[in-house]
Amino acid sequence: MTAPVLEMRSIGKTFPGVKALSDVTLNVAPGEVHAICGENGAGKSTLMKVLSGVHPHGSYDGEILFQGAPCAFKDIGASEARGIVIIHQELALVPYLSIAENIFLGNEHARHGIISWNETLKHAAVLLKRVGLAEHPGTRVADIGVGKQQLVEIAKALAKEVKLLILDEPTAALNDGDSAQLLLLIKELKAQGITSIIISHKLNEIAEVADSVTILRDGRTIETLDVRDGATTEDRIIRGMVGRDLDHRFPERTPYEGDPEARPALEIRDWTVHHPIDQQRKVVDNVSIQVRRGEIVGIAGLMGAGRTELAMSVFGRSYGRDISGTVLKDGREIRTRTVPEAVAHGIAYVTEDRKQYGLNLIDTIGRNITLSALPKVARRGIVDEHEETRVAESYRRSMNIKAPTVFEQVGRLSGGNQQKVVLSKWIFAGPDVLLLDEPTRGIDVGAKYEIYTVIDRLAAQGKAVVFISSELPELLGMCDRVYTMAAGRLTGEIPRADATQEVLMRHMTRNTR
Structure with missing residues (x-):
């Protein structure tokens, strides 16, 4: 049997008042993609911070062996020198520097203190090609999307001659297309002999890329499963994470049965919002929606559809310029020009960030x-x-x-x-109206269920809920109706009985021009 490339033995870590890790063991085989799963607070990120030197040697119990040798990393630079590189959920890029400058930040191509820009750009181009990113190395990081920024982070890791790549929730903020591209890259890196550890709440992604999965619960190792045998299902992983079978992903609730002719708690009419910089571009274009008390209404759309822009602009005009349209509360027109005004009218906005x-x-x-x-x-x-x-x-x-x-x-x-x-x-x-923007992003299945229960309880109390989500099963499991958006325009209104993932996606991809 091949010796592990990484062994973490009896790791313990305590913060004031909290035992974050207790006797955790992790073994990772060379060249594999090893997933780590667990509920929020299970200790996944803490364990990786111990491994990467963010929590230095001496601040935790236990021992770490990498490639058979004991490790005592005093900081993150020491772990990177051994080829262990961590990419955190919050990307560590400087937005106003170029891609090339970010890739080699702290690792510059320099002679006698002078940076060789030709060498920097040439080497950056090679790394960008390796991660499948076609951008010019001189492009500012601020001018590329989050999905491409994630690839820049991986290129940055490759520049450090990475042997063990740790990705903490790498697709949490990505759309489906960018997520698929990133997962494909992880497979390609595996083919090149790079070992990866991936932390993710998206169990379908784990099933796609991982060879093994270690489950943590309450700061302890529960078990390690072989995903390659085909017998490790999402339900099996969930059972290990929460300590029980989760028979239903969503709480049982009685669908909204109020009077469809009842006066809406919130009605938005002919709402148009222009981009704050490119004032010719409409990010929300003549959208009208309504939600009644006791009802959960979803808004579905791909990245750039205008869902968040709609919610933020209604909530005190927190986003956009040249905003026009009408907001009515219980049939009466109200003004929501500032956040205090919106709050005073009983409107709350739970941000995606x-x-x-x-x-x-x-x-x-x-x-x-x-x-x-x-x-x-x-x-x-x-x-x-x-x-x-x-x-x-x-x-x-x-x-x-x-x-x-x-x-x-x-x-x-x-x-x-x-x-x-x-x-x-x-x-x-x-509030009487809650605008919930991606309320379960980056949250494990157990915590999601608890939050779904809270949302159901609020609707049962007569609150009107607008539920924005990128996860179609979530919208189907929680909402009484779903509006779809594409390119800033409303493209459909689908009742619960008619809503399927295929129907929603068809409306979400409709050409609005």
């Missing part, structure tokens, strides 16, 4: 939950900290936010728990 726009990552759970409605926990303009703690603690329990106290820093929480904090923040504001 919780880390940048949804949370203050360096503040506590309690402060984040009450931010959207501070007057509720204030007396004479001063926040009552006891009341704030009481409110936050009630949401921590009811939303099952996994943290020892509400004084825990939000940035230390897993993605699923961060999303629960975002939802708690807006539920505390007491």
Whole structure:
């Protein structure tokens, strides 16, 4: 039997008040694609940070062997010198530098302190060809999409003569086309002898590219499965992740049975939004939608369809220029020119980018939950900290936010728990209408189910919910109706009974010009 290229033995890692890893073991064979699965908070990213030196030797228990030799990495530079390169979920590229400059940042082609740009551009072109990216090496990273940026990160890793490539949620922010291209590249790298570790919540992708999968739960190794035998199904992986069979991916709910002629809680008429820079381009073009109390209405569309732009522009004109159209709440026209105006009218927006726009990552759970409605926990303009703690603690329990106290820093929480904090923040504001933009992005199946349950509960309470998602099964499992968009225009309105993935995709790809 071939000796493992990587062995992690009895790894333990503790943060203040939290045991993140306990006696974790991981063995990776040379040349394989090894997946790591687990619920949010299971310890996947922490384990990879231990391996890559982000958490330095001495800050954790256990030992690491790479290519048979013990490792004691003091930082990420030490692991990269051995050929172990990690690509984090949040890409570490400088947007205003060129692709070539990013690839060799900190690893420049230089003689006597002077960079050789000819050599840099020539070598960058070779690496870009290797990862299948046709962009010129001199192109600014800011001028290419997220999918291409992910390929630049891999080219950057190849420039460091990578032997073990670690990809943390590499397709979380990619559309289907970019995801497929990235998975194909991982297979090609495997053929070139590069070993990969991939962390992903997308079990269909694991089934496509992985040779083995190690499942973590509550900071411990549960089991390692051989995916190549064909017997390892998505349901089998889920059972290992959550510790039980997940009979249904979505909670049972009674579809909306209200009066179809009832006055909508939210109605958007003839809504048009222009791009903030290219003012000639319409990113939302004459869109009209409506949602009633107790109803969950989905919005489906491919990348660039205008879904997020629609939601953000309605919510206080947070995106776009030259916005026109009408917003009605319970049949009465309202103004939502600013975020405070939108909130005052009972509209909440849960952003797709919780880390940048949804949370203050360096503040506590309690402060984040009450931010959207501070007057509720204030007396004479001063926040009552006891009341704030009481409110936050009630949401921590009811939303099952996994943290020892509400004084825990939000940035230390897993993605699923961060999303629960975002939802708690807006539920505390007491909205009538919730605009949910990719509310389960980057979240494992167990946490997704919990969030679906919360959304169902809100609809049952009479809230009107707009549910934007790139995952068609999610829309089919949660929504009473689904609107489809393409190139900024509305292309269809499909009731639950008629909605299938094929029908939605047909409308999502309709030519609107």
